[in-house]
Structures are given as structure tokens and as C-alpha cells.
Amino acid sequence: MKKKRHTLAHLLDGRHASVWVSVLAVLLTLLTAGVMLLLMGKNPLIAFRSFLQGCGMLPKANYGGGSGMLSDLSDFLNYMAPMLLASLAFIVGFKAGLFNIGIAGQMLISGFTATVFIGYSKLSALPARILVVVIGILVGGLTGALVGFLKYQFNIHEVVSTIMLNYIISYLTGFFINNHYVDMMTRTSRICSANARLTLTNVMIAGVKCKLPIGILIAVIMAFVVKFIFDKTVFGFELKAVGQNRKCAKYTGVHVGNRIILSMAFSGVLAGLAGVTYYLGYTNTIIPKTLVGMGYDSISVALLGNSSPIGSIFASIIVSIFQQGANYMSSMVNVAKEIASLITGILLLYASCGTYMKMRAHMVIQRDIDREEEEKK
Amino acid sequence: MTKVFTDGLSFAMPLLIMAIGAIYSEKSGVTNLAIEGFQGFGAFIGSLIAIILMGTMGQSSQAVLYIAMAFAAVGGGIYACLHALLCIRFKANQVISGVVVNILAVALTSFCTSLANTKINGTMSNKFILGVSTRFTIPVISRIPWVGGLFKNMYPFEIIIIVLVIFFWYLMYKTKFGMRLRACGENPQAVDAAGGDVEKTRWAAVIISGALSGIGGICFAYSLLANFSPSIYMGYGYLAIAAMIFGNWGIGTTAIVCMIFGLAKSGGYQLCIFMGLPSSYSDLFLMLPYVLTMILLIFFSKKNHPPKAAGEAWDKGKR
Secondary structure: OHHHHHHHHHHHHOOOHHHHHHHHHHHHHHHHHHHHHHHOOOOHHHHHHHHHHHOOOOOOOOOOOOOOHHHHHHHHHHHHHHHHHHHHHHHHHHHOOOOOOOHHHHHHHHHHHHHHHHHOOOOOHHHHHHHHHHHHHHHHHHHHHHHHHHHHHHOOOHHHHHHHHHHHHHHHHHHHHHHHHEOOOOOOEOOOOOOOOOEEEEEEEOOEEEEEEOHHHHHHHHHHHHHHHHHHOHHHHHHHHHHHOHHHHHHOOOOHHHHHHHHHHHHHHHHHHHHHHHHHHHOOOOOOOOOOOHHHHHHHHHHHOOOOHHHHHHHHHHHHHHHHHHHHHHHHHOOOOOHHHHHHHHHHHHHHOHHHHHHHHHHHHHHHHHHHHHHHO | OHHHHHHHHHHHHHHHHHHHHHHHHHHOOOOOOOHHHHHHHHHHHHHHHHHHHHHHHOOOOOHHHHHHHHHHHHHHHHHHHHHHHHHHHOOOOHHHHHHHHHHHHHHHHHHHHHHHHHHHOOOOOOOEEOOOOOOEOOOOHHHOOOHHHHHOOEOHHHHHHHHHHHHHHHHHHHOHHHHHHHHHHHOHHHHHHOOOOHHHHHHHHHHHHHHHHHHHHHHHHHHHHOEEOHHHOOOHHHHHHHHHHHOOOOHHHHHHHHHHHHHHHHHHHHHHHHOOOOHHHHHHHHOHHHHHHHHHHHHHHHHOOOOOOOOOOOOOOOO
16 A cells, blocks of 8 residues: 555656646546445446447447437537637636636637627638638637736736626627527527538538537647747747746846737637637527636646646547536436536546645655665664 | 615625625635635525425525525535635645636536435426515615615615624724734734744635625525526626725725625616616626726726735745
């Protein structure tokens, strides 16, 4: 037992400590969720398997006509694309020491603008899709820049201003949708044209209907772009410097205010992209006065991925499995599907203890070293 | 016009008690974005108890309200231990911990509500129906024109909150504990040197913050919403935080700010009715408190003086 604990400690203190912390967080979450399911009298193994089946990672017992494992997998990728983009948005802000809590609002405003201007127009496929992406980038970026400006110019904490903006955007778009763009049957906004949608629906692959999300391509490319910016460019280095020690950055000649605004704008751009891939891809309608839970889920993705762009690709796969597989799991083992959010919450809880885990591991190892030295004497 | 004051006060009071919760936590040096989660979880425990009691004591019993309020405070306090554990013991990032606590509260309460509903009455709904508490009018003063509305159709919890506000104002500014608490947020090393226990004080502050937020939450559940459902997470916790910042972390100033928010909300709503606009326009008026917050923050944020040590984990070895 003692030996085992120390292997764990060495893993948590070694070179790949951050990866192991995330792995440990996932394992602990599965353990906790398993115990919870057991307490409710359900078989956790069946539940976990049906999470994977719902996402097309394992074959289901039977499929409806024209659908198959691939269609589930494509649905899953369709959901994962905005999730990954949103988590990248959080990471960019976080590296510069800013908490962008308003991702959901930035997603909504860019999705709404793109829907109204392009989604309801009669443009042909290629220009429509390009314009949707451009609008997402512009609107998201401007909203983000506004937050950065308020922070730099008026000293308004970004957490407060983003939350206020969230509600303002939610009510404002809700007002316009309810008055001008509402579909009387569904009480949501009218669906946008298939030409503008960033997900190609009803594509036949290997004999089954699939949804082909363009967003996932954008998302993975952006992950590498963000990695490149932070690892290889001066701009990225300055952002990190501002995030770690604002005063020191200022002393070495970084224009802090400018960098704060730019990093929020960049974060907003990514959130805007997430918005258009969500509202004009995953769904193609907007529910008025509702902010998507993805805005907060993306924070757990970013934390679990140790706020590294590549790590967040894996983390968004894990979190998306829980969210996307919840429906099928709920129907298989008869547990309310809210459990998916609960599992995400628990995951976030363990992930946020990461620093403490590392600290503990370091202490255990240090104590061993001290003891050995004492024995030598 | 009197209705503006009546509704304004009944919105401002729960907001104020939550803001005071936030002030306690932040003054002790723990940044608290978790108010939203605390109030929701407190309201959940309170209304769970209320639903169980209503079965035995009858639907209309008003005693249930007071018992529910007490349990909401306890529930909020217990849930706040999670935030305290993460921030104080585990030294996690306090902003992230706040967000974590909020997300977990939303997920946990909506899951447990549907679980409890299946156990208690066999339905899958995610709501506890509570009803609205009775109101009363103070006889003489309520006849004063305009301002008399403040004393008309009052909820009983408004009186309780006023008493609590005075008590917690006294605790913060006139007692030894309160002074220690404020010192923990400015210079924890000094408190440590003077023989105080920084961690214990912060724990107490965060738990108080949870209990007060829980009371605020159950008051919203009993007045504005008339039920407990995930719609209790309307962002009022964040509004309370905004009120605190705008009130410059002082209890008196925050009370005034909360009143302004309350009047803006009810005034906007009455204006909408007065102008004869269709109900779909009410969304624009519901936006008012948030827009007002933004504008006011622009003018007042520069001079703010937040507690110096808020947001930092307490490190004994640091100088």
C-alpha cells in the first residue's frame, strides 16, 4: 500500500504531472459517479457503456432505419466542435490572467447575428458559410474587446462585466426573437437555411445518414493555432507574462492594457466561432432567453485539459461523451439525464484540486528524501 | 407608484442579505463568486424541508416558511463549506472554485429535485411548488403618499432580513470578531502575528456568507417564483456581487445600491405597463437592472477599494 501511494506521488510530481492529475481526476469522477449509481440501485458499468454507445464509440444493440454507429459518432463530433472552441476561448483569457465567464453570452450574440443576417438570407452555400464564420469572428471579437476595454479603462472586473453582458444579451436577443423571428410552433427562432448551416446534414457515408460538421475542422485547426501563438510568438509570450505577473510585464515594457484588450478580443473571437458552430451547426435554431450550459462546461474542459490547447482536445472528448451520451444512457438505465451535468460538475471539482494534489505529492516525496538522508547520517 | 416601492423593497431585501454574505466572505479575504450557488442550494434545502412539512402541517401553514428559512440558512452554510474547503484548505484558485461551486449547485439541485419528486409524489417534475407567503401592511405609515408603498403588502421575511442586516452590521463593525475578519482581508500576516487564527476566521466568514445567501435564496423562492426550480439561478447572486462592488464593500452603501436595483427593476416593469406596451416588451425592461449596473460601474469602479488580500490563499510563510 505504502509503495503504491508513492508511485502515485512520483507520477504527480514528475515531468508529466499535469497529465496525470487530469487522469486521476477522471478516474475519481468515474468512481464517484459509479458509487452514486450503485446507491440508486443501477449498474454503473451498463451506464458507462451506454454513455459510450450514445456517442457512437461502441455499437448499440439495435439501430433505427438509415442510422448506425457512424451517425452517432458524427452527432458527437457535431457537439464537440463548439465545446472545444469554447474551451479554447476560456484558455486564451485564462493564460492572460482573465476569466472569461461570458462565453455563453458571446456565443449567443454571434450566433444570433449570423442567424439574422445570413441564416435568413438567400445566399448560396459557399459565400453564406464564409460570411457566417466572418460574422462569428467579428461579433465575438468585438464583444470580447468591449470587456477588455471596460477592464482596462474603467477597472471593471471582467467576471462582473461578462456576467452582466450575458444577461443583457440574453434578454435583448430574446426580445428580438420573440417579436420578429419566432416560429409559432416551437416557440424558438425560425430555422436558418441549410446553405448557411455549418453542419452538412443527411450525408450518406457507408450506407448510413451522417452529419458532417465543418466546425470540428475549424476547432482542431484553432487548437493548433492557439498552441502556436502561445508557444512560438512574441504576442503569446507577452500574454502569458501579463497573466503571470502584471507588474513585472509592465516593468519589462509590455503594453499591459493593449494586451488585456487583445486577449479578451481573441477569446471573444473563439467564443464567437463556438457560437456560430453551435447555433448554425449543432442546432440551427435559437431558444430565446436561454444561455447554453456549454459556456460553463467549457471551463471544466479547459481546467481538465490543464489549460493547454492540445490537452483540451482530449478533455472536450471526455466531457462531450457525458453530455452527448446522457440521452441514451438515461433511456437505458432510467436515470434522469441531469446526471450528466452532475458528473461534469464533479469532474470540475476534482480538476480544481489539481494544485493541491501536486503539492501533496511533492510533500510526500520530500519527506521520503529527508528520511533517507537522516538514515544515512 | 406605491407598487414600485412595494415590489422594489421585496426584491431589494433578499438581494441585500446575499450581498452582505458576499461582503463577509470578501472582507475576510476569500473572493466569492459562489453566492449564486449558495443561494440556490440553500433554497433547495429549505424548500425540500417545506415540501416534507407541508405534507404533515397542511398546505397553508405559515410556520413552514420560518422553518424553511432556518433550514435554508443551514443548507447554505453547509454547502459553503465546499467553497471554504477548496479555497482555504486546498488553496485552489478562488475564482475557479466559485465557478465550480456554482456549476455543481445547479447540477446537484436540479438532479436531486427530480429525484426527491419521484420519491415524494411520484412525478418526474423538477419543481417544488411552494406558493407565495402572506403579506401584511403596517397600519399608519403606509398611508404616506409614495414612500408609504415601502410599508404596504410587506412579506414577513423583509422584517427578518432587516433585523439580520442590523445584527450583521454590528458584528462586522463593532465586535472583535468583525475587526479580525476585516483584518484578515487586508493583512492576514498581521492577524497571525497578533495571535489570531486566519484560517478559522475565513472559514467562519465563508459559512456565514453561505447561510445568508441561503436565506436570500429561499426568500426569492417564496416571493418572486412561488416555487423551487432550476429557474432560481436567474443570476441574482451575481447581481448581489455587483451590488457589493458598486457599494464599495461597505454594508451601508450596499444597502442603498440594492434599493436602487430593486426600484429600477420594479420601476421598469411598472413603466412597461404604464406605457401600455405588450408583454413581449417586458424583456427589454427586465434588462434594466443589468444595464444600470454596467453604466454605474463605469462611473464608480475607478475609486473602488477592494480588500487587499482577497483572492490570495493564506500563506503563513509569506511576508
